[in-house]
Structures are given as structure tokens and as C-alpha cells.
Amino acid sequence: MTARMILEHFAMVGAALALTILLGVPLGVLAYFYERARRPILWLAELLQTVPALALLGMIMVFLGAGKPTVVIGLLLYSLLPVVQNTYVGLSDVDPAIKEVAQGMGMTRLYRLARVEMPIAFPLIFAGIRIAAVTAVGTAVFAAFVGGGGLGSVIYRGIRIANMSMILSGTLVLVAMAIGCDGIMALLERKLRRRFAPR
Amino acid sequence: MGEIKNVRGGKSPRGAKKLGGGKGLILNRLNRALALLLAAVLSLSLAACGGGGGGDEAVIVIYDGQYSEMKLIHYMVKLLVEEHTDAKVEIREEMAPVNSYNEVVKGTADLMNSYDGTLLTTFLHLDPADVPAGVSLYDFVNSEAAKAEEKGRVRLLDKLGINNTYAIAVPQQIADQYQLNTVSDLIPVADQLVFGAEHDFFTEEGSAKYNPLVRFYGLNFKDARQIDISLKYTAVESGNIDVTCAYSTDGLNKKYQLKILTDDRAFFPEYNGALLARADLFDRLRGAAPDLENVLNMLGGIFTDEIMTDLTYAIDVDNRPLETVAEEYLSSLGLIGQAAD
Amino acid sequence: MSYFLSLYGRRLTAAIGTHFLYVVVSVGIAFVIAFLLGILLSRMPRQAGLILPVISVLQTVPGIVFIGVLFLYLGMVPVTVVIALTIYAIFPILKNTFVGITGVEERYKEAARGCGMSELQILARVEVPLALPSIISGLRISTIYTVSWAVLAAMIGLGGLGELIYAGVSSNNNALILAGALPAAMMALLFSLLIDLLRRALIPKQLRRDAQ
Structure with a gap:
């Protein structure tokens, strides 16, 4: 195991997570705004989740070829569900009274979203993002099957030759990375929450 | 990506909120979106460096x-x-x-x-x-x-x-116990043994597979388990499966002291490397x-x-x-x- | 298609049944554990800050490592699969229960206290109902995840739709992959519908804010 593998793993997860947020939160908002878009969006996110990782990566590889971009897109599709779903649920659970007050104050739809609804829904949205981050660290081991590198190769080799210490060292680094990611997210959450705080 | 977001989000915006109210907030949001985008592009291009390259003819x-x-x-x-x-x-x-x-x-x-x-x-x-x-x-x-x-x-x-072909293998101890040297030797004792191998050995298509094998030799195993290839040897070692399908040139056969049974009626095709x-x-x-x-x-x-x-x-x-x-x-x-x- | 069914039909129906059972049992157990633990942790937010990340991190351990290690100790029995799936399924429910309950505004609890409710009553009549949307959302994520994680069972010789998927992936047979993946997707949609019904039944209309 080398530092390069760890970095690669981290880079793939980071890129995928950034894209997940960029795509997932707007999708959640869309599902919340438009009743008609709701079911298709949520079902799509759920469906993606049920495609086996290896099959999904195989399909993406047809378009993007071998390597890290394939893994990043695969992770993105896999991480959508918690983000989309929690964004949608968080927004729709905002107290209607608050929404009415905001509307009464003459706020536009988007302004209301940014100023009132998003801040209230923020904890749940962020919980979704954190779930996505931790899951992505684990899922990225599949990179070893499509030429993406990362920690997966160590772990699979360890399993293949039944070398417990190799499996455990790979897994420990993976777990440590997940703890690290979660820690960074927790810090970020506190910072953003303070700034986003409704009152 | 976390750090970039942190640095940009941490310092100036909080001040801006106190000063500018709504306008500042929108700007912050833009800032954050930009930072995120930047982070995404950065890590993507980082990723691309690993996979790209080539172009050199030789x-x-x-x-x-x-x-x-x-x-x-x-x-x-x-x-x-x-x-x-x-x-x-x-x-x-x-x-x-x-x-x-x-x-x-x-x-x-x-x-x-x-x-x-x-x-x-x-x-x-x-x-x-x-x-x-x-x-x-x-x-x-x-x-x-x-x-x-x-x-x-x-x-x-x-x-x-x-010739890295399939080979029917049993742990040495079981080979000794039942006096096994060839696949045919398995026929009378198969009903006391559990067979286990990786999933693709069990597909219905193709001829070098489980069902054709047992039909060809007339084997009647007690049970047949489909297990992940990487856990196969662990399963053999722990006694969860007794007979497996290995690869003839695998160093692990030696490690786990598997005895390869001679394919005496030549069921498996060759797998020439x-x-x-x-x-x-x-x-x-x-x-x-x-x-x-x-x-x-x-x-x-x-x-x-x-x-x-x-x-x-x-x-x-x-x-x-x-x-x-x-x-x-x-x-x-x-x-x-x-x-x- | 009919040729494929004649080859794999019996294995397919058996696999769907097994898969379904693994999901229902594991998510059922996980829900009870996660719900109770979530309430417990919401009473001690400080410890929760330490415990939650640890549990979330279990999620990262790759399925094959986790089930491989469990397999060493427990052997080739369904319990191994159920334990692994349960542990994976706990986290989203736990996290959402915790977030939901700690997210209940203080003024509602104050009001309940003012009405003379005991802490237990407040929990049962105010906090849990208000947190239900979040809890059910967690349940849904867990269930969907578990449908796809249950393919792990096939890694240790215990059937389910994973059998077809793994066989398809390793023998480069797309029909076989689909034969495993499509029923899994439909199963996930079915569960999703059931959970929607549950949400409708459990959450009082006034609290169902998406209904307006």
C-alpha cells in the first residue's frame, strides 16, 4: 500500500462527492418544487442504488473507458439517493406556518428557498451528504475492477491470497479515511450551521 | 474538497452577513458554489492525470x-x-x-x-x-x-x-480419508461431500461447468455451494466445503495443501496461457x-x-x-x- | 427470453424469495435497534457525537471483508448474512432518528411540559411523531441499500439474487446480470411503495407537509 493509493482513493471520493452535491441538492429541490417531477426523481435515485456496483461500472466504462472518471461517475450515481431524498424531505418538512409567513412578507419563491427553507432543512440535508460521503469511501474499492486504482487493489489482493494482515491494513486505512472525511464534514457542518442558523 | 470549502466559507462571509444582510448572503452562496465547482474540477483533473496519457507511438x-x-x-x-x-x-x-x-x-x-x-x-x-x-x-x-x-x-x-485449466481439488486430509486420486474416485463418496466453487462455474450456459461435470462423471454431491472466488480457499480451510474447483497453476493450491484429482476422463478443456x-x-x-x-x-x-x-x-x-x-x-x-x- | 427462463427460471424464483427474506429480516431487526438507539442517543448528545461517527464508519468496511471475517467465525449460515446486513442497515435509520428527534423545537417540548406531560409522554406524543418524516426517510434509505447489499449473501454460498449477478459479471453474461439486477430493482421499488403507504398511514395529515 502506498501513499499514492490513499491519495487516489481520496481524490475519487472527493470529486464524486462534490459532483453529488452539485447534482443531488438541485434534484431534491426540483422534487420539492414540482409535484410531478417528484416521483421520477426519487425513483431514479432509488433505482440507481439497486444496480450492482460492478455492473454499473461496466456500463459507464462503455462510454468513459477505463480509469478514474468511470469510478467518479459511478460513485456519483451511487451517492445520489441520500442527498436527493434528504433534501426533498428536509424541505417539505418545513413548518407550513413559517412558509406562509415568508410568503406573506412578499418573498419570491427562490428567495424563500434560500433564506428560509434551506436553512431550516439544512441539518437533514447535511446528514444525507455525510451518509453519502462515508458510503462513497467504501464503494470506491470497486475501482480495482476498472483500472481506477485506490485502496481496493490492496484489499482484493489480500482477500485473494488470504493474507489477513494485508486485508486488515487496507481496511483500517479505509476506515481511518472515512473517520477523517466524517470529521471534516462535522466541522464543516458546524461552521455552515452557525452561518445558516435561521434566527 | 472539504478544506477548500472551509477556507472560503470560514473567513470573510461571516462578517459579510452582519454587514450586508441578504445581498451578502447571496454573494456568499455564489462564492461557495464557485469554490465547490473549483474543487470538483480540481479533483477531476487530478483524477484524469492518472487515467490519461499515452499518445506516444512507441x-x-x-x-x-x-x-x-x-x-x-x-x-x-x-x-x-x-x-x-x-x-x-x-x-x-x-x-x-x-x-x-x-x-x-x-x-x-x-x-x-x-x-x-x-x-x-x-x-x-x-x-x-x-x-x-x-x-x-x-x-x-x-x-x-x-x-x-x-x-x-x-x-x-x-x-x-x-495449462491453467480447472482442476477438481480436495484437502489432503479428505483425499487420505477417502483414498481419492482421480475424479472418478469421488463417485462412490460424493453424497457425503459438499462441493463449492465460484459463481461462474455454476452458469447454465457452457460445458465446462458444474451441472455438465456432475452429469458427465455421475457425481451426486450432498450439496453445492456458490461462493465468492476470494473466499473459496477460506471455505475449504474451515471445512465449509469439501470439494472445490481450483486452477491448476495456482500457488494457493500448495498453500492450502489441496490435492488435485486427475481428470481421468478428460472432462475439462485446456486453458493454455x-x-x-x-x-x-x-x-x-x-x-x-x-x-x-x-x-x-x-x-x-x-x-x-x-x-x-x-x-x-x-x-x-x-x-x-x-x-x-x-x-x-x-x-x-x-x-x-x-x-x- | 423463454429459453433463458427455462434455463434459470427455478433458480430465479428461489433467489428472489431468499433475497426478499434477507431484506425483511435484516431491516426489521435493524429498525428496532436503530430506533431505540437513536432515542437513547438523542438524550445524550455529547456521547452521540462520538458514537455516531464510529457506527457510520462500519459502513465503509467493504462488504466482502466484513462478510468474509464474519464467515470465518460463524460459518456458512444465514445468520452471518443477517448480522452483516443488519449492521449495514442500522446507520441511516439511526442517523435520521437522531437528527429528527434532536431537531424537534424546544418550544413544542416546553408546551407539552406545560400541559403536564411526563418525559416519556413527550417522547411518545411529541418528539417521535414530529421526527417521523425523518425516521421514515432513513428507513427508506436503509431498505433500498439493503436490497442491493443483500447480494453479499451469494459471496458465502447462501443464495439470493447476487448468485445470478456475480455469475453474470464473472462470465461476461449481460442477460444473467440483468436477471439478477431487474428483480432487485423491482423489489426496491416495491419496498419504496410500501414505505410510502406506511408514511401516509403513520404521519397525521397535518404533519404531512408535502400533502398540501
């Missing part, structure tokens, strides 16, 4: 394999080509053999270690029963592979000398490596099943570095290291 691209035999052969290709020609060999990250084959056909890779039996069944979706009488499996797949359209044409180079190359590779590298095919064929016939078992045992069980094992073996045959002497 480079042979190989995607590495997931097990030692494949990795070893790939590294030996690199040693031979870089010593005897002006071409370079780039061994990229590992991937599953099926994916690697697809990359070779597409032209993003040039070469891989493979087997005539694998090319036949897994890649060309044919069956040993399709091989006409009197034609060897090896010749048949090469002629079938040549029928593909120009762009995806591949062929096998000389046989390496290993050979390099699988794009047909247009040799034309493309004519300048840098006019002799490339001969160089690659230096690997032809230099192994036996026993030699390969020992080499992979050294890597997988004794944990010797693959590079050293490859170099030692090639120089012991005088295939590399001559120019320097």
Missing part, C-alpha cells in the same frame, strides 16, 4: 491483472520489451480480465495475458463443443478471433507452456520494435504448470516482490541481463 499499454500469474507475465513482458527493443511498456492500474479484454478490443490497451479457453468461452461466447474435431482449441480461437472486424482484431501469441495482442500492434511499433513479435514470443514455452505454481507461491505465500521473482526467472534462462554483461 508505448505498449497493458492494464494489469488481478492475480499474480497475470501480473507476473505482464511484468516479464515489460522487462523483455524494454531490454530488447526501443519501445516502452506502460503497465496501468489493475482491472478485471473481462474489462481488460474490452479495452484491448477497443484499442485503448494493446496486450494482456490470457488463455485460449477463456478467449473461447468468456470473450467470444463460444463453447468447447463448437471446436471442430481435429482442430486444436488454440488454433480454433485464433481463427475465430481473426474474423472480428478490422478494428477489434486480436490474436494469441505463442503458448507459454502452462498465451499473450493476447491486438493484431495491429506489430505494424504500429514497426519503427521502435521491428522484432516485437519474436521478443514477446521469448515467453513461449518457458513455463510448466509446476514452475508457474512455484513462482506464484513465492509471490502470494512467501511474499517475495513480484519484480524480483520475474527478473530472477528471466535471467536464469538468459533472456535478460545479457547485454549488460
Whole structure:
């Protein structure tokens, strides 16, 4: 195991997570705004989740070829569900009274979203993002099957030759990375929450 | 990505909120979106650096394999080509053999270690029963592979000398207990034994599979379990399965003291190891490596099943570095290291 | 298609049944554990800050490592699969229960206290009902995840749709992959519908804010 593998793993997860947020939160908002878009969006996110990782990566590889971009897109599709779903649920659970007050104050739809609804829904949205981050660290081991590198190769080799210490060292680094990611997210959450705080 | 977001989000915006109210907030949000986008692009381009590259005409691209035999052969290709020609060999990250084959056909890779039996069944979706009488499996797949359209044409180079076929194996202790030497010896005792192997041994298509095997030999196992290939040996060792299907050149057979039962009625086809190359590779590298095919064929016939078992045992069980094992073996045959002497 | 069914039909129906059972049992157990633990942790937010990340991190351990290690100790029995799936399924429910309950505004609890409710009553009549949307959302994520994670069972010889998927992936047979993946996707949609019904039944109309 080398530092390069760890970095690669981290880079793939980071890129995928950034894209997940960029795509997932707007999708959640869309599902919340438009009743008609709701079911298709949520079902799509759920469906993606049920495609086996290896099959999904195989399909993406047809378009993007071998390597890290394939893994990043695969992770993105896999991480959508918690983000989309929690964004949608968080927004729709905002107290209607608050929404009415905001509307009464003459706020536009988007302004209301940014100023009132998003801040209230923020904890749940962020919980979704954190779930996505931790899951992505684990899922990225599949990179070893499509030429993406990362920690997966160590772990699979360890399993293949039944070398417990190799499996455990790979897994420990993976777990440590997940703890690290979660820690960074927790810090970020506190910072953003303070700034986003409704009152 | 977290850090960037943190730095940009942490400092100025909080002040801005106090001062500017709504307007500031919108700006912050823009800022954050930009930072995120930046982070995404950065990490993507970082990622792209690993996968991209190439373009240089005299480079042979190989995607590495997931097990030692494949990795070893790939590294030996690199040693031979870089010593005897002006071409370079780039061994990229590992991937599953099926994916690697697809990359070779597409032209993003040039070469891989493979087997005539694998090319036949897994890649060309044919069956040993399709091989006409009197034609060897090896010749048949090469002629079938040549029928593909120009762009995806591949062929096998000389046989390496290993026949990494399926082999029915039992732990030594069970072999002793039931006096087992051949697969036929299993017939009377099969109903006391659990068979277990990886999933693709259980597909209904193809002839070198579980159902045809038990029908052919008249075996009646107590149970048949489909288990992940990487947990197979653990399952054998812990006694969860008694009989398994192994690969004849796998160093792990030695580690787990598996006894290979002779396929006395010749059920399994051959799986001759050979390099699988794009047909247009040799034309493309004519300048840098006019002799490339001969160089690659230096690997032809230099192994036996026993030699390969020992080499992979050294890597997988004794944990010797693959590079050293490859170099030692090639120089012991005088295939590399001559120019320097 | 009919040829494929004649080859794999019996294996397919058996696999769907097994898969379904693994999901229902594991998510059922996980829900009870996660719900109770979530309430417990919401009473001690400080400890929760330490415990939650640890549990979330279990999620990262690759399925094959986790089930491989469990397999060493427990052997080739369904319990191994159920334990592994349960542990994976706990986290989203736990996290959402915790977030939901700690997210209940203080003024509602104050009001309940003012009405003379005991802490237990407040929990049962105010906090849990208000947190239900979040809890059920967690349940849904867990269930969907578990449908796809249950393919792990096939890694240790215990059937389910994973059998077809793994066989398809390793023998380069797309029909076989689909034969495993499509029923899994439909199963996930079915569960999703059931959970929608549950949400409708459990959450009082006034609290169902998406209904307006």
C-alpha cells in the first residue's frame, strides 16, 4: 500500500462527492418544487442504488473507458439517493406556518428557498451528504475492477491470497479515511450551521 | 474538497452577513458554489492525470491483472520489451480480465495475458463443443478471433507452456480419508461431500461447468455451494466445503495443501496461457520494435504448470516482490541481463 | 427470453424469495435497534457525537471483508448474512432518528411540559411523531441499500439474487446480470411503495407537509 493509493482513493471520493452535491441538492429541490417531477426523481435515485456496483461500472466504462472518471461517475450515481431524498424531505418538512409567513412578507419563491427553507432543512440535508460521503469511501474499492486504482487493489489482493494482515491494513486505512472525511464534514457542518442558523 | 470549502466559507462571509444582510448572503452562496465547482474540477483533473496519457507511438499499454500469474507475465513482458527493443511498456492500474479484454478490443490497451479457453468461452461466447474435431482449441480461437472486424482484431501469441485449466481439488486430509486420486474416485463418496466453487462455474450456459461435470462423471454431491472466488480457499480451510474447483497453476493450491484429482476422463478443456495482442500492434511499433513479435514470443514455452505454481507461491505465500521473482526467472534462462554483461 | 427462463427460471424464483427474506429480516431487526438507539442517543448528545461517527464508519468496511471475517467465525449460515446486513442497515435509520428527534423545537417540548406531560409522554406524543418524516426517510434509505447489499449473501454460498449477478459479471453474461439486477430493482421499488403507504398511514395529515 502506498501513499499514492490513499491519495487516489481520496481524490475519487472527493470529486464524486462534490459532483453529488452539485447534482443531488438541485434534484431534491426540483422534487420539492414540482409535484410531478417528484416521483421520477426519487425513483431514479432509488433505482440507481439497486444496480450492482460492478455492473454499473461496466456500463459507464462503455462510454468513459477505463480509469478514474468511470469510478467518479459511478460513485456519483451511487451517492445520489441520500442527498436527493434528504433534501426533498428536509424541505417539505418545513413548518407550513413559517412558509406562509415568508410568503406573506412578499418573498419570491427562490428567495424563500434560500433564506428560509434551506436553512431550516439544512441539518437533514447535511446528514444525507455525510451518509453519502462515508458510503462513497467504501464503494470506491470497486475501482480495482476498472483500472481506477485506490485502496481496493490492496484489499482484493489480500482477500485473494488470504493474507489477513494485508486485508486488515487496507481496511483500517479505509476506515481511518472515512473517520477523517466524517470529521471534516462535522466541522464543516458546524461552521455552515452557525452561518445558516435561521434566527 | 472539504478544506477548500472551509477556507472560503470560514473567513470573510461571516462578517459579510452582519454587514450586508441578504445581498451578502447571496454573494456568499455564489462564492461557495464557485469554490465547490473549483474543487470538483480540481479533483477531476487530478483524477484524469492518472487515467490519461499515452499518445506516444512507441508505448505498449497493458492494464494489469488481478492475480499474480497475470501480473507476473505482464511484468516479464515489460522487462523483455524494454531490454530488447526501443519501445516502452506502460503497465496501468489493475482491472478485471473481462474489462481488460474490452479495452484491448477497443484499442485503448494493446496486450494482456490470457488463455485460449477463456478467449473461447468468456470473450467470444463460444463453447468447447463448437471446436471442430481435429482442430486444436488454440488454433480454433485464433481463427475465430481473426474474423472480428478490422478494428477489434486480436490474436494469441505463442503458448507459454502452462495449462491453467480447472482442476477438481480436495484437502489432503479428505483425499487420505477417502483414498481419492482421480475424479472418478469421488463417485462412490460424493453424497457425503459438499462441493463449492465460484459463481461462474455454476452458469447454465457452457460445458465446462458444474451441472455438465456432475452429469458427465455421475457425481451426486450432498450439496453445492456458490461462493465468492476470494473466499473459496477460506471455505475449504474451515471445512465449509469439501470439494472445490481450483486452477491448476495456482500457488494457493500448495498453500492450502489441496490435492488435485486427475481428470481421468478428460472432462475439462485446456486453458493454455498465451499473450493476447491486438493484431495491429506489430505494424504500429514497426519503427521502435521491428522484432516485437519474436521478443514477446521469448515467453513461449518457458513455463510448466509446476514452475508457474512455484513462482506464484513465492509471490502470494512467501511474499517475495513480484519484480524480483520475474527478473530472477528471466535471467536464469538468459533472456535478460545479457547485454549488460 | 423463454429459453433463458427455462434455463434459470427455478433458480430465479428461489433467489428472489431468499433475497426478499434477507431484506425483511435484516431491516426489521435493524429498525428496532436503530430506533431505540437513536432515542437513547438523542438524550445524550455529547456521547452521540462520538458514537455516531464510529457506527457510520462500519459502513465503509467493504462488504466482502466484513462478510468474509464474519464467515470465518460463524460459518456458512444465514445468520452471518443477517448480522452483516443488519449492521449495514442500522446507520441511516439511526442517523435520521437522531437528527429528527434532536431537531424537534424546544418550544413544542416546553408546551407539552406545560400541559403536564411526563418525559416519556413527550417522547411518545411529541418528539417521535414530529421526527417521523425523518425516521421514515432513513428507513427508506436503509431498505433500498439493503436490497442491493443483500447480494453479499451469494459471496458465502447462501443464495439470493447476487448468485445470478456475480455469475453474470464473472462470465461476461449481460442477460444473467440483468436477471439478477431487474428483480432487485423491482423489489426496491416495491419496498419504496410500501414505505410510502406506511408514511401516509403513520404521519397525521397535518404533519404531512408535502400533502398540501
